Amino acid sequence: MAVKDYYKVSGDSIERTHQSCPRCGEGVFLAEHKDRRSCGKCGYTEFKK
Template sequence: MSVKNYYKVSGESIERLRQFCPRCGQGVFLAEHKNRLTCGKCGYTEFKK
């Protein structure tokens, strides 16, 4: 997946479409799976409800 799919640009504002990893910080996005969000760098997992 390319970086352009992580952001939405409208006019002069930029919106992030994915969450950042709380452990790794800015710049490392969480991957969206069917039932969880996962960081590929540190392995952090957050289950969806």
């Protein structure tokens, strides 16, 4: 995905569409999979319910 796809612009505000990695911090996003979210940098994984 392109970086522009991780943000949504509405008027004067910018909103993130993906969650940031809690280990790596802001600027590193979690990849959205069917059953989980994962970080490609550190390997952090959250499973969806």
